[in-house]
Amino acid sequence: MATDLAYYQKLLSNGNYKAINWDHVSDAIDKSTWEKLTEQFWLDTRIPVSNDMADWRNLDDDHRWVVGHVFGGLTLLDTLQSQDGLQSLRRHVVTPHETAVLNNIQFMESVHAKSYSTIFETLNTPDEINEIFDWSDSEEYLQNKAKWIYKLYDNFDEDPLKQKVANVFLETFLFYSGFYTPLYYLGHNQLPNVAEIIKLILRDESVHGTYIGYKFQLGFKDRSDKEQAEFKDWMFDFLYKLYENEENYVHLVYDQVGWSDEVLTFSRYNANKALMNLGQDALFPDTAEDVNPVVMNGISTGTSNHDFFSQVGNGYRLGQVEAMQDTDYDIGEPDD
Numbered sequence: 001m002a003t004d005l006a007y008y009q010k011l012l013s014n015g016n017y018k019a020i021n022w023d024h025v026s027d028a029i030d031k032s033t034w035e036k037l038t039e040q041f042w043l044d045t046r047i048p049v050s051n052d053m054a055d056w057r058n059l060d061d062d063h064r065w066v067v068g069h070v071f072g073g074l075t076l077l078d079t080l081q082s083q084d085g086l087q088s089l090r091r092h093v094v095t096p097h098e099t100a101v102l103n104n105i106q107f108m109e110s111v112h113a114k115s116y117s118t119i120f121e122t123l124n125t126p127d128e129i130n131e132i133f134d135w136s137d138s139e140e141y142l143q144n145k146a147k148w149i150y151k152l153y154d155n156f157d158e159d160p161l162k163q164k165v166a167n168v169f170l171e172t173f174l175f176y177s178g179f180y181t182p183l184y185y186l187g188h189n190q191l192p193n194v195a196e197i198i199k200l201i202l203r204d205e206s207v208h209g210t211y212i213g214y215k216f217q218l219g220f221k222d223r224s225d226k227e228q229a230e231f232k233d234w235m236f237d238f239l240y241k242l243y244e245n246e247e248n249y250v251h252l253v254y255d256q257v258g259w260s261d262e263v264l265t266f267s268r269y270n271a272n273k274a275l276m277n278l279g280q281d282a283l284f285p286d287t288a289e290d291v292n293p294v295v296m297n298g299i300s301t302g303t304s305n306h307d308f309f310s311q312v313g314n315g316y317r318l319g320q321v322e323a324m325q326d327t328d329y330d331i332g333e334p335d336d
């Protein structure tokens with residue numbers, strides 16, 4: 001059964017309401033995550049997507065369909081995060097600073113969900129956009145993902161650790177079948193501004209998945225061996241169920257361009273990363289070496305092909321964009 005820890009932490013022992021004090025931070029990870037997320041703040045409107053029109057016109061209809069519909073799918077999942085995902089986590093925070101971090105994440109999920117519309121408005125006609133949204137609001141395998149996860153978020157009596165698992169599976173695993181397409185094009189030096197938006201989203205999701213996974217691990221270690229074993233059974237069953245559905249989704253979207261197998265390799269690789277965020281062992285044999293090198297190249301472009309921010313107007317300087325490495329954000333580690 002869920003406990004509403006958050007409710008009690010808002011009140012002092014005398015029943016008064018408690019102000020958040022950033023001078024007394026009980027979990028340093030909250031503070032470092034807040035700093036990282038605010039430092040990497042961005043807005044979709046500052047990326048010149050229209051510079052990608054020449055590349056877009058060179059794509060054939062099948063490839064354009066894939067681009068439009070993977071972004072339709074991503075819009076649905078980021079909508080779910082912005083509307084329900086973070087709200088469900090906020091009911092079970094352990095520190096007030098965790099609430100602040102989740103507030104930041106929730107807002108950025110709205111930026112993510114909106115940024116796909118920035119792409120659609122630039123590349124697609126109004127009729128095409130309507131068709132994409134009709135599709136994402138009805139397509140069975142896409143809706144399965146959203147509905148299964150929403151069901152966990154929406155239930156006030158749900159185990160809060162299961163809600164964290166759902167969050168991490170969504171962000172570190174299920175998004176990646178969609179991210180594959182812009183990364184593939186970026187690896188081929190196409191649609192670089194579209195890809196820039198996706199890389200900014202990916203950079204956020206990387207921190208979100210690590211942070212929420214860390215909070216999961218804090219709660220999980222307090223459970224008994226028996227509870228942990230039962231929980232793992234549920235977690236792996238849920239992952240298999242999502243993966244089976246993902247196979248159907250990927251074939252539906254990608255068979256027409258022949259990319260399904262390599263997209264699924266990428267998805268399995270990221271499913272392992274989701275488990276890693278949760279402090280669990282990998283499930284699938286796939287590693288980074290198995291992923292299409294063009295896509296891995298797309299992920300790491302901040303340092304190789306071109307300067308990611310050179311196309312963004314003056315006065316909008318951000319830190320260097322680069323793919324998160326397993327080692328460079330060990331926020332689950334003990335204090336240095």
Ligand SMILES: [Fe+2]
Binds near residue numbers: 078081108109201205
């Ligand atoms: Fe997101």
Ligand SMILES: [Fe+2]
Binds near residue numbers: 205
């Ligand atoms: Fe996220």
